[in-house]
Amino acid sequence: MTSAYPNGDSARDSQDVSQPKQSLFPDAIAIPPEVLARHRALVLDPATAARTKRGNRPISTVYRADSMLIPLREVQSLVPRPGQVSRSEINNELAKIGLQLRPRPEQEVIDGAPPELGVSVPLVRLEDAPADRAPDPWTALVALRDAFGDRVKHFGLDHLVLSASVAVEGAPVSHGGMVGGTPVSHGGSVGGGTVALHTGSRNPVALLMPQPPRPAKVPAGRRPVVAVLDTGIGPHPWWSKHRPGDPIIEVSQEFQDLLAAQEGQQQNPTELGPLNHPEDVPNEIQPLLGLIDSHAGHGTFVAGLVHQMCPAAKILSLRVLHTDGFSTEGSLLLALHWLAKRVESGDPDEMVDIVSLSLGFYPETTDPEKVLQVKAAIERLTSLGVLVVAAAGNDATTRPFMPAAFGHGTGSAASGVELLSGVGARNAPGHTTAAFSNWGEWISRWAPGDALVSTVPVWDGAALGGIRYPDGGGLGPWMRSAPDPDDLRSGFAVWAGTSFATPVVSGLLAQALAEDTTAKTDMVGRAKRALIATDAELARRYWQ
Template sequence: MAVRFVSPDPDAYPESGAVEEAYLPSCPAELLERHGARVLRPADAMVVAGWPSERSSRFLPTVYRANALLMPAEAWNDGPTRSGIEGVLRDMGLQALTSGSDLRPAGAPVSLALALLPDASARTIDAWEVLQRMREASSRERAGLDPAVVRRFSLDHLMFTGVGLTGVPWDVTGLGERVNGGRAGGRSRIPVSLPGPAPSRPALARRPTVLVPDSGTGPHPWLDVYDPSQGGQSGDEFIVVAPDIQAAILENEKLLASTAPVELLVGHRDGPMTTDPLIGEVAADAGHGTFIAGVVRQAAPRAKVLAVRIVHTDGVAYLSDTLLMLHKALDRVRAAQKRNGDPDLMIDVISFSIGYFEEWPSAAKYTSQLAEVVGKLTEHGVVVVAAAGNNATTREFFPAALSTRLSGKGPRVVGVGALNPDGSKALFSNEGAYVSCWADGVCVVSTHPTDIDGSETPDHHVPALGRKGFDPDCFSSGFAIWDGTSFAAPQAASAVLNALIEVAETERTPLTDCTRSATRKRAEAALDLLR
């Protein structure tokens, strides 16, 4: 396992110019329709004078859900602000639907599902236009809408995994992984055999925990799962799931599904295997979370994984779900760090293999709800590791790009690029001053759900003799080779987990001490050890 922590020189990445800033790969229409999404193309988009406020700044391309807006809970719960919001919507013939559930953690943003008023004239619902109208109203000092508050209103961005040489799902629809060249048949993922048993797991007083927000869990003999909702005591399983977090995500998606397409994420199990049942090709990211868990199982066997299903099998996640998950994670950390708190709730590391391009990156440090909650987590000593993305661009990819934007108390975010087996930087990997670590991300071997078998078949088959050619999408062996910064990130996270154990053993700061000061001290010492 090659993992290199570096101190990037900002001067090595001068202003990339309009071409790189405007970079956004082509997003298949099929994928946009599946998630009720739009691509923001600044040349065609509505703009408001004074937004962005920086004279030298401009909006950049991104992808977002057309029917949803996110806003801070304190803004929505403030009477005058809510009246101002509802007034703008009413003028547009729209209304905001919200969830009445109490599953949303305190401090988490409120999702608004945008819908037509019953007596409204026909119109297109576009969250970007709604956001711009609210900005315009605040600039005109409309009652209840303070510009400083409106700056924190956000689109519900689509987030994508860092998989495949061109960054699936940023690809030509219908060709699957064949366009991602690099191995037999131009595939990024192929089944393989792996000799030998799973690495042993020596006992620890407390196993450091890495939160993996991804596509969920799939069956594999190396990856035993403890589900608290099923009752009983944990038997030191490698993976633990969080039914409370899954319930909050499902509630949010039910709200969004009331006005636009959403494939609901029910439970922690990965699926469906295909997004096109009449063709039967394996979905682009089916097994993605299991593969990441297997990377940690090999590279940091003494740790454990908290798996949260947040990514659909086409590789898409929603920012609203991600923010809910992070606020629930923050609640767990706070509970663990209380006096007489439960150390089993502690989260030491978060490994992100998803991200998005922000349309207003210059303001992300101050206005982004993602930056806000990630900053709070790092202040509590949680190490956040995030994939840099697979688009061969220097354009900032969030949350990895927060590595240069958050400088408060606590460990810095780690942005991770991908290396080839020979140690060179992978051609597809994003790069920039925010990439502070490089790890293996090409031809990575890890666990894969054993129940995935796509519709492709061997070229030759001799049933009578039990002979056939290679089946390119039968993963019954339980292992695969795959590429992407998605798989570099958990290797970096594993290095951090191992360093946390080493620091705990050598500096006598036991992992069972989950106080905020001890957690932060241990995290910073671990990162110092790796640099």
Template sequence: MDMQSVGEAFIRPGQVLVDRGAVSAAARWTQAVSEADGVTVLHLSSGVDPCEITAELRDRGFRASPNHVLTGQPLFFGGPASRPFPVPPVPFRPGRSRSDVVVALLDTGVAKHPWWSGGDWYSRLGPEGADAAQGAQAGHGTFIAGLLARTAPGVRLRVRRVLDGDGLGDEATVVRALHRMRDDPPHVLNLSFGCHSFDDRPPPLLSDAIGALRDTVTVACAGNTASDRPFWPAALPCAVGVAALDAAQERRAPFSGYGTWVDACARGDWLTSSFLNTGEFGGYAAWSGTSFAAALVSGAVADAARREPAKEAVDRVLDPRQSRQIPDLGVLVPASL
């Protein structure tokens, strides 16, 4: 993926996301305009700085953002959260439980696995939901799907691939996917990826798209940044930002993001789940990252939502009177996996 680094954030060169009304205001800087699924992208003329144009348009009252590059969390440059490790088969029987709760999983897609053989959601999975199967983070979505299946038995997954096999996607792709959900919103939305923004302010188009899903509980990972710098979309007020704890569920995992913007925490260290059946892997892996802590919180909310609306379920799951609250990590959501 073509990208450039700006202020420790990554963006797609020469691209700015805007609301439709900004097109004419940016005409003199624009070489082309592309529109799909409610998303307008300005393709800027050579040499034009997308961050400067974003600032100019915002000063004039328009919604605008560079097309930030979003990455799955784990990252792929070393450390305990960098890669999966093969493990023997993990015991789990899907059982006959069925839930009416729908969890949308935007990620690398989901591969075939015994844990969902016969599942109606997987039988309807189209090419847009299949795992990319190649790359440093291939299997990321499959791993998360297994955590959701185990923490919310019988849950129905709605899978869309927005990240490639290296765990990379961009803001425009994610916002388009979110816009397509408006007519049939899920109960819970799991976003195990994110980014820093070029100015550390919330990306407005991404915020608008998540906020429009008013009855959906959006859960996002706090990032494997080991810092308190806001990580988006987890830091948005309309999202539940999730940090990772160590395997003992006592302390922050060393790689996890943290801060006052984090709402919840769950185990994110050395979890086991479903994976690709390829190479040294026989369909199972151990992996670490805030991506997977977020999935455990999504699963807890989805399981509670079997009995009450999702917005009420999340309030109960994150009730500080019911569980320990950890400074800069939010409310602990216990996991028994």
């Protein structure tokens, strides 16, 4: 249920809220050039971007510079057959601007994929075209829309997807260092460093509480399975404390191999290679320095929150984000397809009940109905009774953040996907909305997303505290030190973002499924009951 109040707070904040103010959409995407380079990405500039014949002006977005999302059925038509000389209609049109879509052989067939599944196909310059500029997928997309209209409505940019934890900085991260010359001790801030917007940026903490006890059996008869699409899973003592044959964490090398094949090979040393294994890694970006990357451990943190909210759940970890917090829409689509294929198999051991997405992207439009690829993949899952939970984003804006903005909410979002929850963040006490959280009618559920404590991989990076000297005035043997920002050997940290409100809701949904003892023949009905139970629990905790 979306709160009727524009800041998501309770009625005790007395004010006229009948007409919530709409914030100015951020029309410039601030991503460092080195991050764009390592992901082969471009920022769409609305001032200079090509427009369709209708003259529609896009808004800023970030996308892969050398590929487009093409439906699988069209991918197959782009591949020349033996003896075929002429190009496809699509490539004939692109040839007019010196471009061509050229699928790799492994993209022609994806096992069990529906024909509308989006595949990230390389866009290349024709050999005889002038080499005065690099191919631009946006220009190609505009040309195709002008020529073919609705036939290419499922064609799109391969958007850069980002995690929904605070301070997307790339790597390394300073963890509350100097902001505008002002020391910040509790995370990001505005107003010259005087107003803290969040508490925690993967700061190490000591947790003295025991691990939540995991029941041997659940009333529902089987453990609910929560798929976490994130940076993978890192080492932690909690994951080893399970009965033989009944793991808390499951990974899939099969999926990582499929993803690596679709991503293709690393093209130059400045780019990141494919995500070909399921384990989170500490220093993918600057391995020579040994500093832990900005979003390394993100998936482990998310998994720990699911486990805290529902110890009975099994967590299926799929690695789709790099350790700087970025991925692509094409990778997300492939992961959603792979999960749907598991559920469609009907094998109880392959079942997935909840998909937790602490990530998203801002497309070049504010209309969710025009972002067809991800919506179709989400609806394929929800039609099977799979609940999808997605982060609302951290930019304090009403701009729709996909895929959360596809969700069922109020007002203009009342026709959204019912089994998709867009999740906004509360502050730690749960009574006020986190300053960084996005807002929209499409946000249907709220949970704490600031100053949360959860699991991180047991790592020790190369950074040291600013003070390090033998204790006792130099006598030792203990060392006196300032806090070390990437000494994660305690196994726990404090972090903030709608990234982390999302697994709180996912965990509550999993707990509701674990306690549901009714017949499991109607999976959609079962999912709806879990939403009702979760809404009651969120209300009981005064989070919404």
